[in-house]
Amino acid sequence: MVNENDAEASFVPMSSAPDKWLRKEHLPHIWCPGCGIGTILRQVIEQFTKLGWKNDDVVFVTGIGCTGRASGYVNAQTLHTIHGRALPTATGIKMARPDMHVVAMLGDGDGVGIGGNHFIHAAKRNIGVTAIVVNNRIYGMTGGQVSPTTPQGSKSTTTPYGNVEPSMDVCKLALGAGATFVARVHTANPVYVGQIIGRALQHDGFAVVEVLSQCPTYFGRFNGMPDPVQMLQWFKENTFMAKSPEDEKEGKIPIGVFKDDKTTPELSKSYRNLWEA
Amino acid sequence: MAMRREVYIVGSGGQGVVLMGALLAEAYALKNWNVVQTVVYDAAQRGGLARAEVVMSDSEIYYPKVRKADVIVAFAADALPGARPKMDEHTVILADESLKDKNLEQYGTKLLFVPFERWAKEELHSSRVMNMVALGRVLKTLGDVSIDEVEQALKERFKGDLFKLNMAAVKIGLEASEF
């Protein structure tokens, strides 16, 4: 396992992945300078390449928001759906075509705010979809409003006095709802992000990878970290490798793989047992 | 002139109102009549009001509900006030004897109390089939369907002992003497 503070491991070598997996004619992308989404997307397509997947083997589904725009840049069968609804759409796709690799990339608002109920039920069903939750802890696309994962006390355009509400823990939610692969990583260590996403993509059931990501434009600017480097540094200093999201260490955020259950049947396959009967 | 029969069945959820209506419709359908059954119930809980309306005609049925009932079967009295517009002096109310104190005379119809539930319990040890006793009694009142036809309808729905029990209940109603 890579040490999350290993500086060398953060170096991303040149690769052929962008040529095969990006729709270069649609670049440059719309994300702000310093945004973490590009870092994560790069790791996703690196894993597609590593796994030897074909472009038309992959269905890549997103909702609305900054992360929602990722589907436009990926050279696969892509759907940019409506806000919060990437997971039920992905569920319908996977049920119809279990042979497809179905990947949903969600933001925190998309995934556990407006789409929270779908998130719970996709986990409960153990549908064979990889859910990559890009958690930048703010609503970026609409201009920096509070999100379900904004830490208590943090500022946003709609919490000018600091967020009064506690924040939601994506991984605890996923575990509680029955997801069979659950992990948390952060963008300060892109190689580790790639490794974990690679494992999630190969997981048969519902896999959740929460990626803590920086939004310097809004979250950083409102909370004393306007420089993306400051935010990455904050991730390094305020996280620790753990076995469970319940683990505690000096108020830091646990990261790591929290669950990897390969025995629970995946829904699109188990449903087909009814066809035989 | 087209023949049209209209039967309105009222009771509580769980009393077999809908099933009784369905079998009545099916017996007439076997005679190649057109049939329509509609139901109205409160929330889908046991014990709430249940009402079934069955219309049977040898020509096309447009209005699918009861306009003036030939027969109203009442297992419970609660729904009867609402059914008043569907009654006239030709309507026969066949009410379970347990409703004798419910002032059913107020509706100005022909009125017969029949011990649906008691007969089902005493003779077949199953108050559950009181709806089938009532079905038999309704068929007797209407006089269109033979015992063979209703037997055929029951056979398409029930098998084995369940058929025997239900058919026995229908016979009790069909063969009941006037009193």
Added chain:
Amino acid sequence: MNRIVMGDVACAMGAIDAGLRFYAGYPITPSSEIAETLSEMLPKHQGIYLQMEDEIGSIMAVIGASYAGFPAMTATSGPGFSLMQEAIGYAAMAEIPITIVNVMRAGPSTGLATQIGEGDLMQAIWGTHGDHPVAVFSPGNVREFYIYTQKALYWAEKLRMPTIVLADEVVGHMRQNVDFPEPIVIPERTLPNVPPEKYLPYATENGDVMPLPPLGKGYTWHVTGSAHTENGFPTIRPDKVKELLDRLNTKVQRHRNELIEYETFMLEDAETLVISFASMGRVSKGVVSELREQGYKVGLIRPFTMWPFFKDELSNIVSNVHPKKIVVPEINYGQLRLLVEWALKGFDIPVIGVNLVNGDLIPPEMIEEAILHG
């Protein structure tokens, strides 16, 4: 074969006979029997039944499955239909075929959960935000519920758009003896006649949008609810946006003659014309039939296609028949009447509504009264 079937069950049977492979829904009276029947039938036809967490999840799963090549539908009633509206717009914009069956109950809100209403006509036509294509069919009895479920599935696939079946509680819950016609089968999806690198998912072919390609065949196109060009990618270029929306909004009109269906009854020399849909169409037909027997000059039109509306056809009928008045019975406060008035703008004929929402069918006497003395 003549058998007694419940309306909701006939809808499910029609869908299966048409080739439905996917249903996702959320239970709601009076549509739940459609879900129950399909949960039993679909696995026997290599199909999928999913009960989702809510109606939004249901319609999105239907969109996903249809995109992935399984003919798909959902069924609901008023409250669930309201929840589905945003996704109906997505299906219209992304041009993914889906069918929504709405078994109407009385509203607004929870209203009368188990009793008839016909107040969702405007919502079915105009419900989602923005101008959009949609076809709305409405059956008035069990046999028609079977037929129009199939037609809705057929046209959804053919025109790549959402189609809606607007039944009501009485049609859904009534049991009736029926003889089903030969099924109308959903067209199969075929490969586009251009290779992947030339494929433009939103270009037209003979005036209609290109067929959707099956997944895994080399076509890596993009689907979005944002305004887009022929290649499927978002655009804000005014000319491209206009081109897209013009095409979407003329889709239905281009096929109106094939889509529009209605029944006429005893129109000749009619002095009063009754126009009515769903269950009330059937009830009105009985009233007209009885009044004709008594010598009254009254005729009936029962539209089965509520959108596109049979505007030109209605105006032609009125020009030929010259009724003195038009009576529109419906279990709402005048939604079909508004469409009739719009269609007959320029005619000087009074349009009289017969409107009653109390949980039951409008009694025939009320319609008679409006015809004879309204």
